[in-house]
């Protein structure tokens with residue numbers, strides 16, 4: 513049962529045995545299948561912080577057809593770029609934040625500015641950011657998207673998704689909604705399915721940064737057992753086809769030793785991405801005790817212009 517696996521991996525006392533957690537960095541070919549990428553190098557990829565596509569390692573989980581895993585395809589600078597985007601830009605109005613209902617931020621205040629610029633008010637705010645929504649906003653109560661609640665999808669996310677989708681054979685994917693999830697070391701995400709999108713034939717992309725997650729993917733009902741896997745910084749999970757509507761969740765965040773965002777010489781790098789060293793220092797501090805997940809979906813069927 514999904515709940516049993518969740519409880520097992522969440523437990524602190526006793527701590528879980530991690531021997532069955534699928535580790536794509538040492539792929540077991542009894543459990544995973546190698547997928548070949550459609551290697552049309554895209555010049556934009558470099559600007560979006562991606563390694564050349566020919567260097568990517570892509571797998572499918574044999575027991576969960578359609579569950580595709582791309583092992584961190586980001587460069588170190590790329591990791592910094594996306595972490596900063598999630599912390600500084602995507603957590604701003606007009607996007608929606610979990611903090612909105614608490615009225616802790618005034619309209620002209622941003623989470624980033626207050627957290628790192630106002631020691632008194634910022635102290636409590638750092639750990640309170642839990643999610644933000646972009647594009648079509650998911651309404652957590654009705655579990656529906658609405659045409660009225662819609663903001664512009666950031667162009668860099670749209671472009672990134674075009675490249676990722678093309679590389680693994682999902683041409684035509686349109687990034688129309690995103691949830692950015694922010695996890696502290698003791699955060700969890702309960703088992704759920706993502707079924708609110710009209711177009712459930714389109715894959716869902718889930719990109720992780722920062723500390724490592726144990727991610728569980730179960731079956732179409734809660735009764736089926738779950739497979740556990742590590743999601744490390746930069747790793748991408750694609751829930752497509754038979755895996756798209758399966759139960760999944762995050763029972764545990766583990767501190768990571770491998771920090772692909774942390775370079776010795778990134779601050780000397782000449783790309784515009786790491787230009788703001790001061791901002792990066794703050795983001796680096798945040799990410800040393802946090803995980804960020806960018807969860808990106810297509811909502812509409814191709815050719816459909818609005819929800820109605």
Ligand SMILES: O=C(O)CCC(=O)C(=O)O
Pocket residue numbers: 691693701706718720725727743760761762805807
């Ligand atoms: O954080 C994750 O890896 C999963 C997030 C997720 O499932 C969701 O946002 O629907």
Ligand SMILES: [Fe+2]
Pocket residue numbers: 704705706760
């Ligand atoms: Fe989900």
